[in-house]
Amino acid sequence: MIQSIGYAATDTTSPLAPFRFERREPAAHDVQIDILFCGVCHSDLHQVKGDWGRTHFPCVPGHEIVGRVTRIGSAVSKFRVGDIAAVGCMVDSCRVCPSCAEGAEQYCEKGAVMTYNGPDRHSGGVTYGGYSSNIVVDEAYTLKVPAGLDLAAAAPLLCAGITTYSPLRHWKVGPGQKVGVVGLGGLGHMGVKFARAFGAHVVLFTTSEAKRAEGLRLGAHEVVVSKNRDEMKAHRSSFDFILDTVSANHDITALLGLLRREGTLCQVGLPAEPLPVNVFALVGQRRNFAGSSIGSIAETQEMLDFCGEHNIVCDIERIAIQDINTAYERLQNSDVKYRFVIDMATLVGEA
Numbered sequence: 001m002i003q004s005i006g007y008a009a010t011d012t013t014s015p016l017a018p019f020r021f022e023r024r025e026p027a028a029h030d031v032q033i034d035i036l037f038c039g040v041c042h043s044d045l046h047q048v049k050g051d052w053g054r055t056h057f058p059c060v061p062g063h064e065i066v067g068r069v070t071r072i073g074s075a076v077s078k079f080r081v082g083d084i085a086a087v088g089c090m091v092d093s094c095r096v097c098p099s100c101a102e103g104a105e106q107y108c109e110k111g112a113v114m115t116y117n118g119p120d121r122h123s124g125g126v127t128y129g130g131y132s133s134n135i136v137v138d139e140a141y142t143l144k145v146p147a148g149l150d151l152a153a154a155a156p157l158l159c160a161g162i163t164t165y166s167p168l169r170h171w172k173v174g175p176g177q178k179v180g181v182v183g184l185g186g187l188g189h190m191g192v193k194f195a196r197a198f199g200a201h202v203v204l205f206t207t208s209e210a211k212r213a214e215g216l217r218l219g220a221h222e223v224v225v226s227k228n229r230d231e232m233k234a235h236r237s238s239f240d241f242i243l244d245t246v247s248a249n250h251d252i253t254a255l256l257g258l259l260r261r262e263g264t265l266c267q268v269g270l271p272a273e274p275l276p277v278n279v280f281a282l283v284g285q286r287r288n289f290a291g292s293s294i295g296s297i298a299e300t301q302e303m304l305d306f307c308g309e310h311n312i313v314c315d316i317e318r319i320a321i322q323d324i325n326t327a328y329e330r331l332q333n334s335d336v337k338y339r340f341v342i343d344m345a346t347l348v349g350e351a
Contacts, residue, residue, distance in 0.1 A: 001025065002032065005347060006132030007321055008058040009048035015325040016048065016131070019058055023136045024122045031079050031142050032071035033087065038130035039064030039156035039314075040340035042186065042247065043270070045328050047117055051272060056117055062130025063089045063115040064158040066151050067344075070134070078139050084151065086143040086304065087135060088158035089294050091115050091127060106294045131321065133347050143301050146308025153313035156186065156339040157304060159294065160314060164191040164243060165303040166295035167266045168198060171241050175199035180235075180242035181220070182255060184211050187245035187268060189315060189338040192218045195243070197310050203235065205255075214337075218315075226251075232258070237285065245269045256281035256289065264288040314339045320346035 001022040008019035026032045044061035046052055065087040069079050079085060092113035093105040100108050113119060116129030129135075145154060164187055173179055179200040181191040188204070195202045196219035203222045204215035215223040224231045232254065239258050247269040255265055256277070265288070267275075282289060295303065307313065315338045319327050327340045 002134060002136065004128075004132050004134050006060045006062075006128065007324055008060045008128075008131075009055075010058050012048070012050035012055070016061075016328075019060060021060070021128060021132075023128075023134060026071050026073045026136055028073040028075035029138050029140065030073045030136050031069055031076060031085060031139050032134060032136050033065070033067040033085050033142075034070050034134050035065055035067040035130055035132060035344045037066045037152045037155040037344060038062040038342045039159065039316075040319075040324070040327055040331065040342065041156075041159050042331060043159075045331055046270075048328075054117075056126045059117055059126075060128035060131055061116055062132070062342075063087070064155045064160070064339075064341075065115070065130035065135060066145060066155045066158075067135070072139075076139050078144070079142065084145040086145050086154070086158055087115060087130065087137050087141070088143065088162060088300055089115055091118070091137050091141045092121070103296050103298055106296055131324065131342060133344065141297055143297070143304055146305060148311070149308055150313050152318055152341045152343065153316050154304075154307070155341050156314040156316065157190075157307055158300070160186045160190050160339060161194075161307065162295040162300045162303050163187055163268050163292070164245070165194050165306070166299055167243060167268060167290075167292035168194050168241075169299070169302075170292065171264055171266065173198050173200050173241055177201065177240040178203065178238055180205055180239050180255075180258060181245065182226075182242060182250075183245040183269065184215055184218075184338075185245060185334065186314070186336075186339045189218050191243045191245055192220050193312055196220070197306075197312060200241075203239075226254070237261075239263050241266070243268065247271055249273055249275065252276070252289070253278040253281045256287055259285065259287045261285040262287065264290055266290045266292050268292055314341075316341045318343050322346060
């Protein structure tokens, strides 16, 4: 077994603390990675706080992983020792259901295996994530990182990036379309960058006037303060697609009214409570209210390659692992632009 050290939550109220555990030895198709950087996702906070009611403790979070390959199994063909590799939100799936067979393993009908807090068929326990020194993953669920990208800033692409890239690609966002992005956080700022790179006319929606200049800096052509009725009214029935990244309760019906006939509002933010929807806002113009979850492995590699070609990364704040609990407090207060990334070199002091 491989010795690993990370930071784990032991219950819903205690701070994350150093935790020693073991990884499996690489099997024939496995890649062992020494983790260099790991992004901090808001879902990490939800998991350790037990907000979704299905956390197994101890819990080692982290699913935005970039690192260096240190060992490979005998049958591995995609990677060599020394390569820079990445791991996102999932590390396995059933591989035989219709969704997996169609290359949409994120929707595995038996349940994709998440990078942490998922059922680990190798150990019989649960998976442990990227707030740790190393990880062992099947090469089929491991990604290549293009040369030239800032590795720390690339780490959040494995969740924030693919979560926004996938729906924009699925609904074929491109030139000649008017696209809205709701919310300017870890997801929203990537949605703006991708929609702009795809050639759409991009409008950011925010509740804060203070974010207007920031939205324009990130690539939005226009910024609308959604509390301003006149600004909202000026855009009624004009959008081809709206990507909603907000994870708090908000007015979906007002956003649906911004769509043209047969336009789509796609939800990727995860509010804790159900969102009320006025059905009349849907049926009157045959509008669509949809959702999307991360992306497939192939699509995630496509996204990374696209980012390599266009030099797209996340705006980040690099932190030491010892500062993770402070980062969680700040994350809860939306005090980050726009993603914390842990420098795993700081784990050395915990060894």
